[in-house]
Structure formats: structure tokens, C-alpha cells
Amino acid sequence: MTIVNNARYYLACTTLMVIGFNLCSCKQKANEEEAASLSVQGDIITVPSQSPLKTKLKESIVTVSAYSSQISTSGMIKAIPTQYAEVAPPFPGRVTKSHLKLGMNTNPETALFEINAPDFISAQKIFFQQKLQMQQAKRILKRQQDLMSHGIGTEKDLEEAQTSYDIERKEYENAVIGIKIFKVDPDHLVLGQPLVVRSPISGTVIENKVVTGQFIKDDASSIATIANLSKVWIVGQVKEKDIHHLHEKDACEIEVQAWPDEKIKGKIYHIDELVNEETRSLQVYIECSNPDNKLKPGMYATVNFMDAPGNVVMIPLKSLLQMNEANFVFVVRSDGKYEKRKIETGATSGSSVIVRSGLKAGEKIISEGGFYLLEAR
Numbered sequence: 028m029t030i031v032n033n034a035r036y037y038l039a040c041t042t043l044m045v046i047g048f049n050l051c052s053c054k055q056k057a058n059e060e061e062a063a064s065l066s067v068q069g070d071i072i073t074v075p076s077q078s079p080l081k082t083k084l085k086e087s088i089v090t091v092s093a094y095s096s097q098i099s100t101s102g103m104i105k106a107i108p109t110q111y112a113e114v115a116p117p118f119p120g121r122v123t124k125s126h127l128k129l130g131m132n133t134n135p136e137t138a139l140f141e142i143n144a145p146d147f148i149s150a151q152k153i154f155f156q157q158k159l160q161m162q163q164a165k166r167i168l169k170r171q172q173d174l175m176s177h178g179i180g181t182e183k184d185l186e187e188a189q190t191s192y193d194i195e196r197k198e199y200e201n202a203v204i205g206i207k208i209f210k211v212d213p214d215h216l217v218l219g220q221p222l223v224v225r226s227p228i229s230g231t232v233i234e235n236k237v238v239t240g241q242f243i244k245d246d247a248s249s250i251a252t253i254a255n256l257s258k259v260w261i262v263g264q265v266k267e268k269d270i271h272h273l274h275e276k277d278a279c280e281i282e283v284q285a286w287p288d289e290k291i292k293g294k295i296y297h298i299d300e301l302v303n304e305e306t307r308s309l310q311v312y313i314e315c316s317n318p319d320n321k322l323k324p325g326m327y328a329t330v331n332f333m334d335a336p337g338n339v340v341m342i343p344l345k346s347l348l349q350m351n352e353a354n355f356v357f358v359v360r361s362d363g364k365y366e367k368r369k370i371e372t373g374a375t376s377g378s379s380v381i382v383r384s385g386l387k388a389g390e391k392i393i394s395e396g397g398f399y400l401l402e403a404r
Contacts, residue, residue, distance in 0.1 A: 065400070070367040072357070072400050080399055086359055087343065087394035089386050094339045096272050096374055098332040102263030102313070104283075106254045106324045112227045113249035117209070120144030121242045123221050127235045133226035133253055140237050140251075141221040150205045151218050157195070157202040164188070164195040230255035231320075254324070259317045261293065263330045264308040273298060273332055279313055282329040283322065291315055291322070295332075339373075340382040346394045347372065347380055348401070357400055359391040365400060 065080070066073045074080055120142035127139050171188040174180025206213045209222055234252035243250070261281055265273065273295060281291040293315030302309055313330060315322070322328075346356050358366045370385030386392070393400070 071360075072365045072367065074363075074365065074400075076363070083396040083399055084393050085395035086391055087346070089340060089342060089382075089388055089390045089392060091338045091388045092341045092379075094337065094341065094376060094381065095333055098265065098269050098272055100263045100265055100311075100330055100332075102261040102281075102328045102330045104322050104324055104326040104328055105260045105262055106256060107258060107260055107314070110228065110230065110255035110258065112230070112253045114139060114224065114227070114251040114253065115247055115249050116142060116144075116224060116243045116245075118142075118144040118146045118222065119243060119245040119247075120147070120222065122237060122239050125237045125239050127232055127237050127251055129232055129235055131232045132230075133232065134229045135226060137226040138223050139226055141223050142243065144209075144222045147209050147222040148219070150202075150209065151216065151220075154202040154206050154213065154216065155218055157199040161192070161195040161199040164192040168192040226253055228253060228255060256317055256320050256322070256324070258314060259322050259324065260296065261313040261315065261322075261328050261330055263311050263313065263328075264303075264306065265311050265332070266308050267302050270298065270309055273311060278333055280331045280333070281313065281315060281322075282331070283326055285326065286321060293330075340386055340388060341376065341379040342382055342386065342392060343394045344375065344378050344380050346392050346397060348397050350401075356386070357393040357397045358386070359393065365393065367400075 065075075065078075074084075122140055123143050124141040125139075126137075131137075133139075168185075168188040168191070171180050171185045175182070175185050203213050206216060210225060211222075230253045232251065233254050234249075236250040275295050275298065277295045279293050279295065281293050282289075283291070293313040295311060296314040297312040299310040299312075311330075311332075342356065348355055348357075353369055354372050355367055355369045358368050360366055368385055371383040373381035373383050375381070
């Protein structure tokens with residue numbers, strides 16, 4: 028009984044193999060017959076009207092669609108240089124008083140700290156000395172003018188007084204300039220007063236290293252930082268192949284991990300002129316408002332650039348064929364023949380792809396089944 032069952036099983040398997048082989052042979056034969064019915068001349072393929080292959084080829088008309096390309100890149104939030112200041116003492120001296128507090132708002136007149144600076148004291152002494160000498164020379168000149176008006180003085184004495192006054196006035200003007208170097212109003216100067224270091228910009232104190240009593244040298248680095256963060260830059264890296272999509276003042280969206288549900292609006296402020304030779308990318312600066320100071324310098328961000336909408340030629344992805352690293356489609360000619368045409372493609376959008384060159388609106392292409400024509404090549 029076992030031998031009979033094994034024989035039947037073997038017979039059944041053999042029968043299935045024969046049937047499968049016959050089906051494959053029939054299909055291959057059918058494909059060969061279809062391919063044989065095609066004629067090829069250069070890039071032109073002719074399919075007879077009665078060929079069953081006609082039913083496998085779907086055609087569509089090339090159209091123009093509105094499209095806005097999107098490029099995403101990572102970036103870092105930075106303070107705008109013109110709204111950012113690292114404060115260093117302009118002259119050596121000892122800190123006598125500090126007004127600084129982290130988070131303190133400032134304007135260009137806000138006092139930050141005071142130092143007892145020897146250079147400032149010397150400038151004060153010179154200023155008051157020159158002021159006194161100028162006033163003395165002015166009184167002498169006035170007396171000589173009065174004497175001349177009453178016929179008592181001499182022309183020589185008057186000329187000498189005028190010359191002396193002119194010299195002392197020039198020296199005083201130089202002393203005034205020496206005081207203004209310290210950003211001090213000479214009309215309100217008091218001998219011995221400390222040097223008050225003021226904020227150079229309006230903003231917020233974000234760093235404070237000032238210690239009362241410390242002596243600061245003239246080559247000291249920054250001891251306080253002030254930044255106006257009402258607007259910030261996001262600096263992103265964009266590959267050179269994508270840079271043609273971007274233009275100054277183009278709108279974009281910024282996302283940060285700290286505020287994942289918010290889409291922050293920005294505009295391209297500047298595109299670098301130089302390409303980084305190692306990364307083959309350019310830096311793009313995006314300016315955006317930051318009224319609540321949510322965006323902190325040093326944060327990472329994702330920038331989505333939106334190209335201005337434009338009309339582009341788009342075709343179905345299924346119509347696109349590739350061979351030898353080249354993209355091409357089959358174009359339906361007016362005489363019913365099919366032309367293999369090389370095209371240049373761009374980005375994909377859903378089930379479609381942008382055609383940069385090689386096709387124009389109104390032409391008809393094989394949108395599905397074009398690979399059947401490849402068998403005629």
C-alpha cells in the first residue's frame with residue numbers, strides 16, 4: 028500500500044512540474060512573440076495596432092502643476108552680532124561698585140559697574156588744570172582788551188594775551204577730548220570720581236563675572252555680556268545642490284525641541300557667498316522675532332525652507348524608467364509610435380516626480396507599462 032501511495036505522490040508532483048513548465052514556456056513564448064512583433068529604429072519603437080501589447084500600455088498627457096519645494100536642515104540659534112555685546116573694562120582699575128544683575132534690562136545709558144582707574148584720574152587732573160589755565164588766560168585777555176579800549180594798554184601786550192589764550196584754549200579742548208574718551212560729560216565731572224562703565228546697547232544681562240574689589244587689567248577679557256534677544260538668527264547648513272531654491276526674504280518655519288508644538292516663522296536674512304569645501308554646504312542666516320525670549324542662543328533647531336510656488340512639469344512615477352543611470356520615458360508620437368526620450372528629474376511629490384528638462388506640457392507619454400517596450404531594445 029505504501030509503495031502505491033508513494034507512486035501516486037510522485038506522479039502528481041511530476042504532473043504539476045510539467046504543467047508549470049508548460050505555463051512558463053507559454054508565457055515566455057507569448058512575450059517573445061509580442062517583442063518580435065515590435066520594430067525598432069533608433070529610439071523609435073513601432074507597435075502594430077493589432078498587437079495585444081497595446082492593451083498593456085496606459086497613456087497620459089503631461090501637465091503643469093503648482094509646486095513649492097521644501098528643504099529641511101538643522102541649525103543653531105545665535106544672537107545677532109549687532110545686538111550682542113561683550114563688555115570689557117576700557118582701562119585697568121579696581122572695581123569699586125557693581126550694578127549688574129543677571130536678567131537686568133539695559134539701555135545705552137545704564138551703569139553697569141564702577142572702577143577706580145588711574146588713567147581716568149590722570150585725565151581728570153589734566154582736564155581741571157587746563158581748564159584753570161584757560162580761564163586765567165581768558166581773564167588776562169579781557170583785562171588787556173579793557174586797557175586798550177581806555178587807551179592805556181599796548182598792542183604788544185594785547186597780542187601776547189591773545190596768543191596765550193589761544194594756546195590754553197587748544198590745550199583745554201584736547202583735555203576735553205581726553206575726558207570724553209572715558210564717555211564722561213566734562214560739564215558734570217567731579218575730581219576724583221570713579222569711572223562708570225555703561226551698557227553699549229539696549230538688551231538683557233545674560234552673563235556677569237564682575238566681582239567688587241577685583242583689579243582688572245587692561246588686557247582682561249569680557250566680564251559681562253549683554254544681548255538683545257527680541258530678534259535672533261538661526262544659522263543652518265544647506266547643501267550646494269539645493270541653494271538655487273533659496274532667496275533672501277523667503278519665508279521659512281523653525282521648530283525647536285523645547286517647543287515642539289509651535290511653528291515659528293522666519294525669513295532668510297543672508298546666504299553666505301562661500302561654500303564649505305569639506306561639507307559642500309553654505310551657511311544660511313534666518314532672522315525671526317523672539318518677543319518672549321523662548322529661543323535661546325545655543326539651541327538646536329530644524330529649519331524648513333519653503334520655495335516660492337511655481338509651475339512645474341510633473342509626471343507619474345510609474346512612467347519613469349531607468350537604464351545606465353539615466354532617466355527616460357516613452358513619448359507617444361502623433362503617428363502612434365513611441366519615442367524613448369531621456370529626461371532630467373527633480374524632487375518627488377507623492378506619486379509624481381518633477382521633470383526639469385526633456386518634456387513639455389501637452390505631450391503624451393506612457394504612464395504605465397513602458398517596461399514592456401524595453402524588451403524590444
